[in-house]
Amino acid sequence: MRNVLAVAGKELRHYFHSPIAYLVMTVYAGLCGFFFYSFTATYVMQSFRMQAMGGMGAPPMSLNEYIIRPLLAGVLTVVLLLLLPLITMRLYAEEKRSGTIELLLTSPLTDMQIILGKFLGALALYAMIVAMTFLYISLLFIYGNPQARPLIAQALGILLYGAALLALGMWFSTFTKNQIVAGAISLAVFLLLFVFDWVTAYESGTVSRVIAYMSLTTHFENFSKGVIDLSDVVFYLSVAALGVFLTARSVEALKGRG
Amino acid sequence: MIEVAGLSKSYGPTLAVSDVSFEVRKGEVLGFLGPNGAGKTTTMRVITGYLPPSKGKVLVAGYDVVEEPLEAKRRTGYLPEAPPIYPDMTVVEYLSFVARIKGVPRKEIKMRVGEVSEKCAITDVQRRQTGKLSKGYRQRVGLAQALIHNPEVLILDEPTAGLDPKQIIETRELIRRLAGQHTIVLSTHILPEVSKTCERVIVINQGKVVAVGAPAELTHRLQGYETVLITVQGPAGEVMEKLRRVGGVHMVEPRDTADSRTTFEVHAEKGQDVRAELARAVVEARWNLLELKTSGLSLEDIFLKLTTEDLSEESGVGSQKSEVGRQ
Numbered sequence: 001m002r003n004v005l006a007v008a009g010k011e012l013r014h015y016f017h018s019p020i021a022y023l024v025m026t027v028y029a030g031l032c033g034f035f036f037y038s039f040t041a042t043y044v045m046q047s048f049r050m051q052a053m054g055g056m057g058a059p060p061m062s063l064n065e066y067i068i069r070p071l072l073a074g075v076l077t078v079v080l081l082l083l084l085p086l087i088t089m090r091l092y093a094e095e096k097r098s099g100t101i102e103l104l105l106t107s108p109l110t111d112m113q114i115i116l117g118k119f120l121g122a123l124a125l126y127a128m129i130v131a132m133t134f135l136y137i138s139l140l141f142i143y144g145n146p147q148a149r150p151l152i153a154q155a156l157g158i159l160l161y162g163a164a165l166l167a168l169g170m171w172f173s174t175f176t177k178n179q180i181v182a183g184a185i186s187l188a189v190f191l192l193l194f195v196f197d198w199v200t201a202y203e204s205g206t207v208s209r210v211i212a213y214m215s216l217t218t219h220f221e222n223f224s225k226g227v228i229d230l231s232d233v234v235f236y237l238s239v240a241a242l243g244v245f246l247t248a249r250s251v252e253a254l255k256g257r258g
Numbered sequence: 259m260i261e262v263a264g265l266s267k268s269y270g271p272t273l274a275v276s277d278v279s280f281e282v283r284k285g286e287v288l289g290f291l292g293p294n295g296a297g298k299t300t301t302m303r304v305i306t307g308y309l310p311p312s313k314g315k316v317l318v319a320g321y322d323v324v325e326e327p328l329e330a331k332r333r334t335g336y337l338p339e340a341p342p343i344y345p346d347m348t349v350v351e352y353l354s355f356v357a358r359i360k361g362v363p364r365k366e367i368k369m370r371v372g373e374v375s376e377k378c379a380i381t382d383v384q385r386r387q388t389g390k391l392s393k394g395y396r397q398r399v400g401l402a403q404a405l406i407h408n409p410e411v412l413i414l415d416e417p418t419a420g421l422d423p424k425q426i427i428e429t430r431e432l433i434r435r436l437a438g439q440h441t442i443v444l445s446t447h448i449l450p451e452v453s454k455t456c457e458r459v460i461v462i463n464q465g466k467v468v469a470v471g472a473p474a475e476l477t478h479r480l481q482g483y484e485t486v487l488i489t490v491q492g493p494a495g496e497v498m499e500k501l502r503r504v505g506g507v508h509m510v511e512p513r514d515t516a517d518s519r520t521t522f523e524v525h526a527e528k529g530q531d532v533r534a535e536l537a538r539a540v541v542e543a544r545w546n547l548l549e550l551k552t553s554g555l556s557l558e559d560i561f562l563k564l565t566t567e568d569l570s571e572e573s574g575v576g577s578q579k580s581e582v583g584r585q
Contacts, residue, residue: 006358017346101343
């Protein structure tokens with residue numbers, strides 16, 4: 001565990017020594033802020049209109065439904081397209097390019113300790129970044145009274161969603177010495193996983209259901225409603241485990257080739 | 259301290275190292291000499307546990323690098339050809355990180371970092387980023403990294419490549435100081451380098467060991483012999499005696515024995531082809547002559563391929579190398 005943490009700490013340090021962490025945080029804060037502002041503004045407009053139409057008896061519009069859920073949907077997209085490839089692309093590619101992979105692989109560490117260390121380092125940065133979303137959401141608690149419970153499920157969902165994709169991105173990073181190539185592969189595959197559930201729009205057979213099941217966003221549905229469904233948790237954790245496993249295989253193959 | 263037995267390593271169809279065997283005694287400085295692409299780096303990478311061997315066994319301090327990699331790695335310090343530094347870390351950060359992953363106890367890390375910095379003369383750049391250091395400093399940080407856990411075995415891949423003459427001398431002195439406390443294997447493609455730092459030399463070419471010996475011995479052998487390999491089925495002692503008496507033969511050394519067959523390395527005076535004489539001698543004695551050939555590339559040919567130091571410094575081979583390294 002000590003070794004895992006040493007590697008994780010090193011990864012985090014790289015992010016904060018380079019512009020990556022600050023760039024990604026700034027862009028994320030900006031985009032997330034814009035989403036938040038838009039959805040809040042829309043919400044205010046609509047609730048005024050409701051009152052004007054005299055809907056006195058109707059219950060007030062839910063902040064959770066009208067602001068937090070669409071905000072998270074936006075967050076998922078940004079996370080997927082922008083954050084994750086930027087975070088994962090350097091994990092192995094940079095070590096291979098600079099030759100430091102030789103240092104890691106000749107140290108008394110197991111491959112798995114290195115992989116988990118890298119994974120945890122990347123996950124920690126990811127968690128710090130998405131935590132900003134909840135700063136925006138906390139503003140709602142000052143001016144309104146949204147339900148707090150669903151936030152737990154939502155936070156867990158975002159973390160698991162990120163963990164699954166980070167593990168896959170780490171795997172892609174072992175393919176090449178070139179960070180850009182690793183990032184591009186991640187982006188392409190993530191996009192595909194993102195739109196997989198479109199098949200249900202025109203197909204209804206078993207195959208399409210299987211493909212749609214692999215879509216990473218469909219499994220977020222329950223989390224965004226504030227429901228923790230074990231099958232979704234298992235799905236994300238399996239994808240993360242698969243990514244870690246494939247990374248281990250890939251590192252093994254790397255050694256054979258030199 | 260290091261035992262390499264029958265080591266072969268292939269990358270797909272290409273054989274990089276073929277059936278290499280040698281031993282390094284405790285406290286010894288062994289030089290690995292060979293032209294570029296001879297298989298030096300591959301052999302070192304197998305010893306450090308970076309690459310798994312395709313065939314053969316490697317023991318470091320008694321631990322098999324495949325069976326017990328962590329134990330073997332704990333006892334090995336390795337400086338690859340390009341120092342494996344993280345350019346965004348300062349020297350102290352970097353050495354502390356390496357100390358942690360090499361298993362130095364937390365309480366001792368600060369002390370060890372101080373010690374190796376002193377040893378490698380990098381105390382004056384401790385707070386600088388490693389990426390901003392000069393080539394010579396980077397090399398010394400790399401060496402400090404290899405020493406941080408006080409390993410029994412030090413593997414140094416071309417430790418002086420790309421350094422300027424002054425830095426080369428400093429690095430050599432440092433290596434000589436480390437000898438005795440550590441068992442050192444270092445590789446080079448520069449001929450005079452080994453005579454200055456090593457007690458024993460292994461010459462390797464195209465993945466095969468072609469000569470082993472003390473530097474002086476090797477230079478002596480270079481003085482001009484033709485080498486012939488002869489395999490005979492017969493009483494080894496008598497055969498050797500007989501071969502030695504053939505006209506023009508200088509020295510006979512047994513190389514290999516299997517069943518009743520023995521392979522001898524016969525050194526003859528330069529310009530003399532003793533093959534016919536050798537064959538006749540064996541046949542006359544009614545032994546079976548199984549194989550007779552000149553040894554492919556003579557030591558001299560290999561040495562010719564090696565860069566001599568003067569050449570590398572003047573023609574800029576060294577500086578070209580460092581430029582490639584920086585890209």
